[in-house]
Amino acid sequence: MSAVTTNAPVQDVIELLRFQHEQIRDLFDLVGKSSGRAREEAFHRLVRLLAVHETAEEEIVHPVARRALPGGEEIVADRLAEERAAKEALTELYGMDTGEPEFLARLDRLRDDVLAHARAEEREEFSRLRDAFSDAQRRALAGAVKAAEASAPTRPHPGAQGAGANLLAGPPLAVMDRARDLIRDALK
Incomplete structure (x- = not known):
């Protein structure tokens, strides 16, 4: 299965990330x-999209926001805390059978948290990034996000968060995750 996000019909990083948020909601x-x-x-499609989306944000978008936006450190710290909690909840859900009675209740709680996180990103981070960068810079950032997604893990890894951890742990985790995905898909 290819990454859902790499085929997004947009070139601007803000449009790309908002498009992905819509895919996540759907x-x-x-x-x-x-x-x-x-x-x-x-x-499994949702897990994959969330994993690659958050990895790319942690590697590309949040470091840029941290440096370029007034109050960027605090904005990014809040988003990373939300992302860590979502990764932990998603990891627990990933270990469940999707038919278990508790699965949908836990999924609904995660959905509420993830969508609140997405709204906060769009309001506090993305809109300000749009103002801080030119069209050409936002297109370049979209390319960087797509490149990060292409080599991102396809499952949540709560311990690998932030640009440094993702760059160090991400590639081997991505290889393992993608191999597991191929095996899972072959056994269907």
């Missing part, structure tokens, strides 16, 4: 409305 809805094998497949 996948949460699809997981909640599906059952059986369809729910499991939709959930």
Whole structure:
């Protein structure tokens, strides 16, 4: 399965990230409305999108925001705390059977947290990044985000957070995750 995000029809980093937030919302809805094998497949797509999206934000977007925006340190610290909590919850969900009764209740809590996080990013980080960078710079950042996503892990790894940790641990985790994805898909 290819990364959902690399085929986004946008070139501006802010549009790209907002497009991905829409995909995330849609996948949460699809997981909640599906059952059986369809729910499991939709959930794996959601996990993959969240993992590569957050990794790219941690490697590219947050470091830029930290340096370029007034109050960037605090903004990014808040977003990273939210991302860490979401990764931990997603890791727990990933270990569950999607048919378990508790799965949907926990998924709903995660959905609320992830969508609140996305709104905070869009309001406090993305809108200010749009003002801080030219069209050409935002296009270059979109290319960097897509490149980071291409080599990002496809599962949440709460211990690997932030640009440095992602750059160090990300590639081996990505190789392992992508191998697991291939095996899982082959056994369907």
